[in-house]
Amino acid sequence: MRILSGIQPSGQLHLGNYFGSMKPNLEYVGKGDMSLYMIVDFHALTTVQNPDELRTFRNDAILDLLACGFDPDKATLFFQSHVPEHTELSWILSTVTPMGLLERAVSYKDKVQKGIAASVGLFTYPVLMAADILLYDATLVPVGRDQKQHVEMARDIAVKFNNAFGESLILPEPKIRDEVAVIPGTDGQKMSKSYGNTIPLFGSEKVIQKAIMGIVTDSKGVAEPKDPETCAVFQIHRSFLSKEDASALADTYRAGGLGYGDAKKLLFTAYMDAFGPMRAKREELMKKSDYVQEVVQDGAKKAGKVAKATMERVRKAVGLI
Numbered sequence: 001m002r003i004l005s006g007i008q009p010s011g012q013l014h015l016g017n018y019f020g021s022m023k024p025n026l027e028y029v030g031k032g033d034m035s036l037y038m039i040v041d042f043h044a045l046t047t048v049q050n051p052d053e054l055r056t057f058r059n060d061a062i063l064d065l066l067a068c069g070f071d072p073d074k075a076t077l078f079f080q081s082h083v084p085e086h087t088e089l090s091w092i093l094s095t096v097t098p099m100g101l102l103e104r105a106v107s108y109k110d111k112v113q114k115g116i117a118a119s120v121g122l123f124t125y126p127v128l129m130a131a132d133i134l135l136y137d138a139t140l141v142p143v144g145r146d147q148k149q150h151v152e153m154a155r156d157i158a159v160k161f162n163n164a165f166g167e168s169l170i171l172p173e174p175k176i177r178d179e180v181a182v183i184p185g186t187d188g189q190k191m192s193k194s195y196g197n198t199i200p201l202f203g204s205e206k207v208i209q210k211a212i213m214g215i216v217t218d219s220k221g222v223a224e225p226k227d228p229e230t231c232a233v234f235q236i237h238r239s240f241l242s243k244e245d246a247s248a249l250a251d252t253y254r255a256g257g258l259g260y261g262d263a264k265k266l267l268f269t270a271y272m273d274a275f276g277p278m279r280a281k282r283e284e285l286m287k288k289s290d291y292v293q294e295v296v297q298d299g300a301k302k303a304g305k306v307a308k309a310t311m312e313r314v315r316k317a318v319g320l321i
């Protein structure tokens with residue numbers, strides 16, 4: 001089993017990214033014969049086209065991953081753009097990818113609907129993602145539900161390639177955690193960078209507090225019973241809790257007597273308890289830029305070795321050698 005996943009450095013990471021993508025992936029660190037986790041900065045270029053911003057998001061992403069517990073001794077952590085084979089394989093795969101396959105991509109349509117420019121890069125995003133996966137012979141790709149179609153497309157593209165050029169690429173399986181909930185944002189919609197409704201993972205304490213205290217609720221008074229199922233404060237809070245503790249907190253909401261102000265304070269405390277150690281670790285890492293550089297250079301070297309071997313196979317298969 002070879003495990004691979006990635007995250008875009010396209011904004012400040014938030015609680016939704018943590019519980020929906022990073023935490024499930026952390027469980028796979030060090031499992032299988034190799035686990036790889038990459039910061040997909042080529043992908044981020046489809047939406048971030050301000051160089052200062054991209055630089056900041058890239059730097060933040062590696063600090064965030066290390067602070068959250070991705071152990072570079074157990075997982076290969078690297079930047080996609082440090083391994084040039086990604087774009088080479090992406091081009092070769094694009095020559096066997098049917099237009100119709102890409103036209104069916106839900107994520108592309110969603111992004112265009114949100115107002116993101118419909119560039120060729122945005123359209124061929126799934127081909128680059130297929131290259132990310134196939135380059136490393138990844139068999140298991142843990143992703144959020146929204147990325148399942150992309151992993152299935154990587155499989156379809158590998159099948160097309162193998163049919164055209166002989167069995168050269170390994171078919172990956174998406175690994176979706178059904179129990180991972182969609183975390184609502186401060187306005188009750190899905191938490192997302194593009195909705196401006198996030199609670200950041202590593203913002204200043206003041207920013208976090210302001211975001212949490214600003215979560216939209218109905219106007220029920222302290223004594224009134226409240227519905228945890230429709231309350232964004234509870235829906236965010238539950239991700240921090242065990243099943244039993246979440247169920248006990250839900251009962252407290254239903255019983256009445258817990259005001260929204262106090263419910264938010266409880267959530268803020270849960271946030272600080274959970275992320276306090278990671279926040280401290282991130283502070284430390286900020287002072288160790290040499291170490292962080294070493295981690296990504298080492299990651300690129302390890303990833304590059306595998307990528308080169310795959311490209312050798314692919315070039316032979318298509319007749320470029």
Ligand code: ADP
Nearest residue numbers: 016017020021144145181182183190191192193
């Ligand atoms: P955003 O919507 O903020 O731009 P991305 O689309 O970059 O986030 O998502 C990166 C990863 O984080 C994906 O795997 C996605 O499933 C997960 N994710 C994003 N937002 C949430 C959320 N609100 N709840 C759960 N998982 C989420």
Ligand code: TRP
Nearest residue numbers: 004005006007008040129132133
């Ligand atoms: N598209 C993924 C996302 O937005 C990020 C990604 C790029 C990825 N390449 C990947 C995830 C390869 C898993 C494997 O979340």
